[in-house]
Amino acid sequence: MVFDAHMHVGDFPMFGVSLDGPGLQTAMDEAGVDDGVVFHPDNDLVxxxxxxxxxxxxxxxxxxxxxxVVAECSRLLDREEFVGVKLHPLLDGYHPNDPAVHPIMEVLRDQGGAALIHCGHPIFTLPWSIEELVVEFPDVPVILGHMGHGNIIYINAAIDVAERNANVYLETSGMPMHTKIVEAVHRVGRERVLFGSDAPFHDMMVELLKVRRSGLSDDDLEWVEGRSAEQLFLGR
Ligand SMILES: [Zn+2]
Known part of the structure; x- marks a missing residue:
């Protein structure tokens, strides 16, 4: 079971990429991805x-x-296919621990579900800022998307934040250092490290290969590729 914890659909002219539903299915079939979570600011499209x-x-x-947003969040999380929220403080322009975010976290706490938060760019998505929200809601699972992204200081900090807080998960997309995936598994546990591709911004097969070539044991790889996400998002 391979589960992609970070997939987009829609048009992204700023990046020169786009992906529709059938395109996403083709990418998943090619890469051997069975399931995943997809999102876009247009929740109806999703x-x-x-x-x-x-x-x-x-x-x-x-x-x-x-x-x-809070009423919509609650309404859609009632549907079986919606298993959490995506927060993008950088794109939408707010501090992760802004009081306006708290009612959204309360919906997750009350109805169940995880928050995937873009992590790795100043000024709003650095691991330390997200940690301020994480400690306010210790019962809500928070996934650091990109686990710090491309900067070693932020990558190390993302792993530190996960090590300090049992409700924090790390997602691998766009993070270039395969060795940090192994370190993350050893420091926070394989059930809190999730494969993600960030398709179509990154190639699904390349991102999966990065995880597979990272040097994880077969058992640990099985968890990072899918079981961790299955347990977190689908509760099984
Ligand atoms: Zn993304």
Missing amino acids: ARTVSELGSVHALFWANPRIDN
Whole structure:
């Protein structure tokens, strides 16, 4: 079972990439990915995509600057295919621990689900800033997307934050140092490290190969490729 914990659909002209539902299915089939979570600021597009494909799950894109975000979040998390939220403090422009984020975390605490938070760019998505939110909600699982991204200081800090806080998970997409995946498994446990591709911004097969070539034992690899995410998102 391979589960991709970080997938996008939609058009992204700033990056020169786009991916629709059938394109996502093709990428998953090519890479041998069985399931995953997909998201986009347009939550209706995501709802349509997951019902079209039938084989993937969704995260609700929670922008605390949008008026009815809490009610919408609660409504969509009631649906079986929505298994958590995506927060992008950098793109949407807010501090992760802004009080406006707290009602969203309360929905997760009450209805169940994890928060995937983009992690690795100043000023809003550095691991230490996200930790301020993490300690406020110790019962809500928080995934550091990209586990610090491309900067060794931030990557190390992401692993430190996960080591200090039992509710923090690390997701591998876009993070270039395969050796840090092994270190993360050893320091925080294989059940808290998740494979993610960040498709279409990164290639799904390349991102999966990075995890497979990282030097994990077969047992640990099985968890990072899918079992960790299955347990976290699907509760099995
Ligand atoms: Zn992403």
